[in-house]
Amino acid sequence: MxxxxxxxxxxxxxxxxxxxxxxxxxxxxxxxxxxxxxxxxxxxxxxxxxxxxxxxxxxxxxxxxxxxxxxxxxxxxxxxxxxxxxxxxxxxxxxxxxxxxxxxxxxxxxxxxxxxxxxxxxxxxxxxxxxxxxxxxxxxxxxxxxxxxxxxxxxxxxxxxxxxxxxxxxxxxxxxxxxxxxxxxxxxxxxxxxxxxxxxxxxxxxxxxxxxxxxxxxxxxxxxxxxxxxxxxxxxxxxxxxxxxxxxxxxxxxxxxxxxxxxxxxVTSQVAKGAFELGFGATLPAGRQVLTGRAWAPGGVRRVEVSTDGRSWRRATPVTRGGWTRWQIPWRATPGSHVLRVRVDGQPDEVPHNTQGYLFGAVVKHPVSVV
Missing domain, CATH: 3.90.420.10 (Oxidoreductase, molybdopterin-binding domain)
Incomplete structure (x- = not known):
C-alpha cells in the first residue's frame, strides 16, 4: 500500500x-x-x-x-x-x-x-x-x-x-x-x-x-x-x-x-431501457429471424421481454451480462408491417412529461417491414 x-x-x-x-x-x-x-x-x-x-x-x-x-x-x-x-x-x-x-x-x-x-x-x-x-x-x-x-x-x-x-x-x-x-x-x-x-x-x-x-x-x-x-x-x-x-x-x-x-x-440516476440492434423502419426477410439487442438499468437488468405482435410478451434469453445485457429471441417473421417492442424490468407504456425531455423510460415502439 x-x-x-x-x-x-x-x-x-x-x-x-x-x-x-x-x-x-x-x-x-x-x-x-x-x-x-x-x-x-x-x-x-x-x-x-x-x-x-x-x-x-x-x-x-x-x-x-x-x-x-x-x-x-x-x-x-x-x-x-x-x-x-x-x-x-x-x-x-x-x-x-x-x-x-x-x-x-x-x-x-x-x-x-x-x-x-x-x-x-x-x-x-x-x-x-x-x-x-x-x-x-x-x-x-x-x-x-x-x-x-x-x-x-x-x-x-x-x-x-x-x-x-x-x-x-x-x-x-x-x-x-x-x-x-x-x-x-x-x-x-x-x-x-x-x-x-x-x-x-x-x-x-x-x-x-x-x-x-x-x-x-x-x-x-x-x-x-x-x-x-x-x-x-x-x-x-x-x-x-x-x-x-x-x-x-x-x-x-x-x-x-x-x-x-x-x-x-x-436528474441523477438513469432508468431502465432496451433496444433492438435494428434501424427504425428496417426491412427484414420473411422467415425465421433471431432478434438481438441490449438492455440496461442502473441496478442491473433482471428481466427482458419482447413483443412482436402488439399483445403478448415472451422472455428473451441473455447472451452476455456486464454493464448491460445482450439478449436474443427467435421470431418467425411474416410479410407486412410490424411493431416490435422490448420491455426491461416492467417498463411502463408511458412516462410523465417533462419539458426538457429527460429520462424517457417507456417501452419504445420499433417499426419494421418484412418482405
Whole structure:
C-alpha cells in the first residue's frame, strides 16, 4: 500500500497552482463518423443500433461509441495537463500530472454511459408531447470498460474533511455559450457520498488510453448516473464544505413539468431501457429471424421481454451480462408491417412529461417491414 507521504513526495505531487489553464485547440469531433454507424447532430453523434449488431462481447467498440459534446472536442497536451483538487473541503490541495495519476493504485469498472436525453424524440412521436433539446432516438448510450483511479482515493490523498458535502468536477472543453449567455465550462456537482462510492477518474477506455472525443487525458465515470455527471476532459475538482451548484444542476438536467415541483426535480440516476440492434423502419426477410439487442438499468437488468405482435410478451434469453445485457429471441417473421417492442424490468407504456425531455423510460415502439 502506498503511504500518503510516499505519494505526496515520491510521486511529485504539487500544491494547487494559481495559473490559469491555457485554452486548448479544438475540433468538432475528431474520430470518423461514417453514416453507417452514426446520426450526426451538430457537435454530437448518435450511434445507430444496427451498427452494433454482430460486434460481439458486451463492450461498445470505441469507433462506434456515441459522442455528446456541449461545444467541441478539445485537443489537450498530456504533458502539461494537470488535475487540480482544491477547495474548503480538503486540507492538502493537489495538482496531479497524468504520469502521477497513472502511478497510483488503479481499478476498473464496466459501466454504461448514457445521455439524460436518450430517447427524447419518443416524447413527441409516442406521447404527442413537446420537448426541447436534440431529438435523440436510443443511440446516445454505450458500454465500456474504464480504468483509472478511484475518486475516493484521490479525495483522501487531498485530505478530505469530514465536513465536505459536494465535489464539483470541471471540464476543460470550451466555455458554453447559449442565447448570448456564457455559462462557463461544463461542470456539475456530485455529493461526497456518491464521490466516495463508485466514481472513477478514468484514463483508459476498453484497454487503451482515452480517445480525445471521450475525455483524454482523463474523465469522470459515474456508474448509474446520467452522462452529464461523467465530466470529460477533467481539469479540476472543487471540494466544498457547502453546497455547490452550476447551470447543469439548476438550469438543465431537472425534471420540469405539470407533475413535478415548481423548482423541478434534479436528474441523477438513469432508468431502465432496451433496444433492438435494428434501424427504425428496417426491412427484414420473411422467415425465421433471431432478434438481438441490449438492455440496461442502473441496478442491473433482471428481466427482458419482447413483443412482436402488439399483445403478448415472451422472455428473451441473455447472451452476455456486464454493464448491460445482450439478449436474443427467435421470431418467425411474416410479410407486412410490424411493431416490435422490448420491455426491461416492467417498463411502463408511458412516462410523465417533462419539458426538457429527460429520462424517457417507456417501452419504445420499433417499426419494421418484412418482405
Amino acid at each position: 502506498i503511504s500518503r507521504r510516499g505519494v505526496l513526495l515520491g510521486a511529485g505531487l504539487a500544491l494547487l497552482s494559481s495559473r490559469a489553464v491555457a485554452a486548448p485547440s479544438v475540433a468538432s469531433i475528431v474520430k470518423p463518423l461514417p453514416a453507417s454507424d452514426f446520426i450526426v447532430h451538430g457537435t454530437n453523434a448518435e450511434t445507430r443500433w444496427e451498427a452494433l449488431r454482430g460486434t460481439g462481447g458486451s463492450l461498445t467498440p470505441v469507433s462506434k461509441f456515441f459522442v455528446r459534446n456541449h461545444t467541441s472536442t478539445p485537443l489537450l497536451d498530456a504533458s502539461t495537463w494537470r488535475l487540480q483538487i482544491h477547495g474548503s473541503g480538503v486540507t492538502r490541495p493537489l495538482s496531479l500530472s497524468l504520469d502521477v495519476l497513472r502511478s497510483l493504485p488503479s481499478c476498473s469498472v464496466e459501466a454504461v454511459i448514457e445521455c439524460a436525453g436518450n430517447g427524447r424524440s419518443f416524447f413527441a412521436s409516442q406521447q404527442g408531447q413537446s420537448v426541447s433539446g436534440t431529438p435523440w432516438q436510443l443511440g446516445v448510450v454505450g458500454n465500456a470498460r474504464w480504468r483509472g483511479v478511484s475518486l475516493g482515493l484521490l479525495l483522501r490523498l487531498a485530505g478530505l474533511r469530514s465536513s465536505a458535502v459536494d465535489v464539483l468536477p470541471v471540464g476543460l472543453d470550451a466555455e458554453y455559450m447559449t442565447g448570448g449567455v456564457n455559462l462557463g465550462r461544463v461542470r456539475r456537482p456530485l455529493p461526497v457520498a456518491k464521490a466516495l462510492d463508485d466514481v472513477l477518474v478514468a484514463y483508459e477506455m476498453n484497454g487503451a488510453p482515452l480517445p480525445v472525443d471521450h475525455g483524454f487525458p482523463a474523465r469522470l465515470v459515474v456508474p448509474g448516473w446520467v452522462g452529464i455527471a461523467s465530466i470529460k476532459w477533467l481539469g479540476s475538482l472543487e471540494v466544498s464544505t457547502s453546497a455547490l451548484h452550476s447551470p447543469w444542476d439548476t438550469q438543465y438536467y431537472r425534471l420540469l413539468g405539470p407533475t413535478y415541483p415548481a423548482e423541478g426535480t434534479l
